[in-house]
Amino acid sequence: LKWCADEIEATIPDLYEPIDNTPSRVSQTVAQGILARVYLFMAGESVKQIDGLDKKEMYRRAAYWANEVIASHKHDLNESYEEIFINMIRDQYDTQFHESMWEAEFLGDRTSATDWTNGRIGDLIGLRSQSRTTNYSEWACNYSYGYYNGSYTLWQLYWENDRTADETASATVIDKRLTWNLPGYNYRGMNNQKISYKNKAGETVTRYLQQTQSMFKTPWVYNNNFAMPDIEGLDQTIEDAFDPADLVYDPTVMCAVRNAGKWRRETVYEKQMSAKSLYTTINFPILRYADVLLMYAEAINEYAGAPDDQAKEAIREIRKRAGVKTDESLLGDYRSFRDLVRNERGRELAFEGLRKWDLIRWGTFVEKMHNAGTNQPTENKYRNVSYTNYASANYANVTARHIYLPIPTKELAVNHALRQNPLW
Template sequence: MKKIYRNLKTAVLALGCMSLLLSSCSDFLDKNPHDFVSPEIFYKNESDCMMALAGVYWTLATDHVYGERYSNILSNTDDLSYYARLNQSGQVYTNSHNSSNNDIYQTWTQLYSGINNANVLLDNIDAANIPDAAVKNRIKGEAKFLRAYYHFLLVQSWYEVPIRTETVTDINNSSLAATPHAEAIDWIIKEMEDCIDLVDDSKYDLSPSHVKKTTVQGILARVCLWRAGSPSNGGKEFYEKAAKYAKAVYDSHKHKLYQGDIYAIWKNIASDKYDTEYNESMWEVEFIGTRVDGKFTYSRIGNTIGNWQENTSSTGKGYAYGFYCGSLILWDLFEKNPGDLRRDLSMATYKLDASDAAVYWKDTEIVTRRCGKYRREWTTTSPKEKNNDQINYPVLRYADVLLMLAEAENEAGKAPTDLAYDAINEVRERAGIDKVENLSYAEFQQEVRDERARELCFESLRKYDLIRWGIYYDAAHNKLTEATNDKRWTTSGYYKAAKEYAANTEERHQFLPIPMKELGVNLLLKQNSYWSNAAE
């Protein structure tokens, strides 16, 4: 996606019309549209449509989605991490929010803006003069996939939402009822399946930011696992589909686990380097700039989530609040396999003080360890701005595909297959821990769940795993409460915040409430069943 950002002027579409950013890259990165161009005038050729496609991708890189709100505030509310701040009433990361919460509303509106951008492009691309059919199909495929993916994020987060396949041309005449949950997921699966042979399947040596065939297949595995589990309970049929799509990625031989320094994956993500030998990072949201020169994306990756860094100088290694800490549950999962190389990567052993010197945590400070995957000290930007940076965000890694394959194979036949063992053990071997073998269905199921925690913590996936496994409340309330009462849990300072979060957690917090503002304008939309009877 960064190649699209840098090499093309970019169109960003607004509700009811298309806003075209006509000037420089800095204008494109500004939040406010400068001009408006009718679709009848635009969409004449490949260049126009590529600009419009960049506008569809743009949603991923906003602060409302992967820049901070969806990726962290709305999604990192699980049992493996917590937000180290006290008395944060009304916030999603403390599960004390309601339908008036602004983070919820902003993410909702941004995702629907991306959907509308895709709809406008899909409405107009057939009339564009693009002689190469493969190019036109690729643009269509990426736009259709992104439209389906944005719907998936909405359904996964809000339970039942409107499926919008038509361009909104009149905001006053746009009311639409929610689609039932299972029906919506089935539509998303079908849409994504339609894209498999439309998108690119050759340029795997380029940026991991534009959607390719294996991206579609990998995300399809994720969506099918969601459909198989709670709350839609599609069962075996969808476990088999998940296995099919994960195996398609596996059989493509386009991706491998990075071998060597396990920190290198995350150093590449922080420093805008592409690993074209292994291609483990299959899909990234890319961010540019640091706000200093005005050419930047609003990303708090590395700042609100990342290791704790105290140097505010623009010439230092960067400042980071490091709000997100690992929990004792995550620590104990790593400790089940002594020598796991991912422990100190994921739960950093130190902070950087104001002079960039490392200050190491004591043995009694387990839950003060911050998320270590996104470290500003690894970035290459200079000068640095206090809050924003260029650290990319991984949406799909090959390690995730392997673990989805292991899970789906085990669930489909209620027993681990040879392929399931191969998949999970490939991830474990890279982490420096022993293989698993000769396990029952239930034992293998638990190993997969634990392995997903160790491998994918802090990547906006754990909450949704807990939900589809039907154990969110037990994990985020019961087990996290028990962990915060453990004598190893620090009771000083902000680290008591996890106890507040766990105490606040109810069954309804599996999903977000539909924003009150949206209910006020969409008169056909009702509050979802998880929140409709909740006292706010």
Template structure:
């Protein structure tokens, strides 16, 4: 049976590549496109590859589910709608029939199947050089590895499909071992490190994968393999891949004397400017929106952003603010000196009447929200202390006159250079039985950019002890990387998710504003109350999958 691609996918990816209306009209109007003729030249291969990016950037991937609704319910943010449990996994009341579970599963496997189809259909004879052919193959393998890594993080053992689906029988696949899954991921990413371009090369396209993104993702994979559930020791490999990135010298932390380098990184992501020296890989919603790909949805800054109040006006930077911030995260910051605190956590909101005011309490669940991907900020921060209506604000997205009510154009960082530095520091601490000079240096780079002194000066005992240094890195990764879709990944591999939820609950209940009769306050501690380590360290297989896939049985804890 021949593989087919629907005309809808073709039209999507043509738009993603910026193909003109005239070019589309020149395409033969088939109802389906057969794979043996689809990748007959480099342009068609690029079109197909853009389609894979479009899938993982949708609402069911990096646009919402993977990075917001499924990432809530850690010690950094929680689902703040007390009257319902729509984000089931965030409050640990999830079931196999939840939409967010099945949507992410389907999204990742759709991208994997398109990657497999791409790899089976692309031909070296269509390219002038072997290098150009290998680079596109490497990019498809990078995306396939990324999707399998996400699946393994959330579900652990999953079916391993390395060829495209050609019929219904291909759906019947058992869950592979984690050893086999990670071996496939490492194989794909290793190939990507060898054949993807350097970000300084003329062939590199911003918003797409390059070789150091592959090295960084490999470091993250080996870090995961070193923790729960495999608990193997791959820390030296983590260091090796991080060192490749660091020693090259292209990547560095952003420094900005006018604001802060940290703040500038997110101004760039929000405004659609590619900061390729710090951001190794990002999901480019801005570019996809610019090309008219309207069903690729970014919700960053909307669902996990600053409360804007009710507005139906076209062009207003709406913020539904459905994620609240735990006070325990706020307590990790040196609030007087750490320049990341005011950027990461909302200190202001806009009322429905148009008054921009300060957030009243850390337990104001719809106001004390993530601010890292903010869509707007006050034109004059002095207005926060002045009562009034229709106060001016600045829309931060690149096209403020064309803002969408429900969707944003804010690019999402999958991997940043600060993460590389912190991964190296963590691995070096494990390999050497304590912090090495380089581990201290790389942690200090991240701290210094935030306005903090070296860890040796701030806490000499931490700088000299393996366990205390690890605990410092646990906190530092929260301060630096909060709301970037990494915290759950970290806490699970450290086997600390239950402990940190309990700590977050203790801080809430001990807060001076807490009331045991306030339903909003009680809703904040739902994750800690509902969390069961015997079932909630991974997701159940989607009900639709175990119904269709006769070789996959539901996990015992969800039967």
């Protein structure tokens, strides 16, 4: 890690890549942001102290390099959280805010020999969109397996944790990042369903749903309670047709098993109908400016023993964009601020591949995974029992060995000076 940090630092003076060429290429600010990330990891619990560099010094360097990005004034928070990822789905750059600083790019969808890629963002991780019908040109969301789901713990981070008193457990003030990352729908399709429910007048009514499968948004449902009020593509010509305007909805339905919606393949964004193509041109973020702000906030708090004004304002701005207030009492001392920043990283950077490594460097990975396994809702309206039980079993299997990666057997065979990690 020290070699890695030294190499990055040595290249920074010679990086003249214009910011307009990012996020496809590495600019000075990208290198500075990644260097901040490296130093944060070096300061973490899984890395032994390096000669000449104590943990506090590494936090100082992380804060320094994150601040270099901030002080450059080349990046800003996009005013819309959703727009950051819509740009990646559209395969276009944000030339106004430059919040997405570095991306893994996927340039083809394998529709021809010249458009070739291994990218499956949106296909494996996204909103489930499947149907027996193959009228792909009419689908509102291209084919997706939707293998990745959020956990109940992630839901609680958005819905309950760090909310002000007037927002706690309120269905009217919802974190915008929740509605994007864990939306109340996918595209599994509803068709020819008879449901009985209480309408807004309190009357029990029986109505019929007829919706072409996978063409329109399909709300999560439990016992005829819907997670969202807007249901598209309904045939209103049938007798006793369901009227979504008459629905009393519950935004918490199936909150513990929802698909990761961050890179959805909705055709309004992807701008193409791709039949059952499993490959996409959707990019994946490696570094965002919001991450840089959070890294600075964490590093300066750890180095100085308390947050400075810039760190506090970074948290306020990130939460303001999400549409939630900031409890100022959480900004006042080292421990409260540390916990807030850690939770904020979970909310802001969900499904971006950073959470495991954050938990590892904080020394809480095994504990948090076990806690997530036991933190399962008891009410069936929140969960699919088979999904949550499967997840709990996997969380329970996590041990200290999973903090480290094993050295491949082939490497051990050709280099006898190497020794396998004792946990493996």
